[in-house]
Amino acid sequence: MKPSQFAKGFQARPDITSSEKRTALDRLNAIDGLVQEKSQTRSTLNQPSPPEVTTPGVDAAAEIPIENESAEYRAWRVEHGYRPGQVIELPLKAIKPSPFNPRHFYLKSSIAELAVNLAKQGQQQAIHVIPDYGNPGNYFVSDGGRRVRALKEANKETVKAIVIDLPIGIESYKLGYDLNVQRDSQTVFDNAVVWRRFLDESHFQSQKELAEHLGLDESTVAVALSIAKLPEVVMQEMVARTDRFGSNMAYQVGRYHTARGTDATLRLINRILSDDLSTRQVADIVKGRANTQESPKPAGRQRYAQRLEIKLDGASVGDLKSYGDDRLELRLKGLSKERRDDILRQIEQILQAK
Incomplete structure (x- = not known):
């Protein structure tokens, strides 16, 4: 099945049941629990405990049906002799981004730093992938896009992966989104770009429907969509300092950009960082209450330049x-x-x- 065909099923359903509302995170945690349990067993036997990496082959256990697994995943499992939770080596060239990846921005400095670490220590944690059933031998990244990019930069040829049973669509997006939120790696800028694309591609008919499907307040989605109007070059400057640019600050920067344009907005971002401006101070600048050239520093306190x-x-x-x-x-x-x-x-x- 092609990604575009998967996308057709990415429609919000108002009659979704309480059991269906449970995130795929539960299933992924169960898989990781099996892998962790194996590692703990090896530790009690005083044996090394890295993930068990194997190459799929004929395995009678793999033919045993698994409760609630999809027909596509079962067919793939049996063909490859794969057991759920098994860590396998896959060629990096067979791994591709998911069309429903919750992340859009990846900092080059962060990727480079991880690449150095992977080159020294190797890959310690397996990524999670979903088979591309329409293109045998290829896989979508469900979780681990940063590690894949870093492995490529470190000139590695393979990646350790766990193959999971998820459709490419809302379930795989929500899984990645939930994981990133837990790690504090999901940003309002990722949400802005991805949610805007969801609406442009008619996966949802309105921001209200999108908010309901993700279990978020509509105002949260509205703020992100307003930030999505910013040029990517402006968002890139703020992504590098998410400690200073949360949703409220980014919203004010978006309002400033509407009135003043890209060049002036980039100068404002630099000033926010150099003068440590608060969101309220930026809001005053947007409303014209403060001159953009003045320095609203507290008396007696010197601000750092860099x-x-x-x-x-x-x-x-x-x-x-x-x-x-x-x-x-x-x-x-x-x-x-x-x-x-x-x-x-x-x-x-x-x-x-x-």
Whole structure:
């Protein structure tokens, strides 16, 4: 079945039952629970506990029917001798994005950082894929798009994957959306682009219908759709700093863009970051209550001009801020005594260098 045919079933149903409302997340957690249980069993036997990676083949157990599985998935399982929850190696070239991926934006810096980690440590967590039944040998990513991109950047040829039983459509989208929300990796900018596309492609007839199907307030969808009017170059600038640009701030930036255009909006974004403007201050600028050239800084408090987040081993440990032309402020936390002392020695050497 082609992706476009799957998409035809992506219509909201007002008579959906309470059991159908349960997210596919329950099913995915059950699969991951089986994999985790196997790892724990190996640990009790003092054996290594990475995911068991196999190549599908003839397996009598795979022919045993599974309750509530789709006919397409069962046929695929039997053909490949696959057991649900089994971790297998698949060629990266056979993996492709899902047309219902909840993510749209992937930061290059984040992908590059993960690629370095994967090159050193290998893939520790399997991705989840859905067979493309219309194109045998190909798979849609259900969860793990960032890992796939990083593996490609690390010049890997295969990926560890668990094949799950989901249709490409609302169920696979909702699964990915729920997972991303749990991880805090789903942004209002992803929602803006994807939800706008859902409406443009008539998967939903109105923002009200979309909101009802996702179990969200209509106002939440309305704000995201207003942000979707922004050019992608503007959204990209805010995606890089989602700690500063939540839905309310992005909404105000969208209003400013409507009145002033792209170039002025990009300058406003830079000023929001450099002057640490609040959402209310930006709203005042949008309404014309504050001059866009003024600096609404609290009296007696100097704002930093630039801020660099510092990461060690992939984890944020602090930041480096610059003030004016002659002041730097370094703040680090969570360091071991040895690493702290080593950093102090390096800073001292830099300052003493001629």
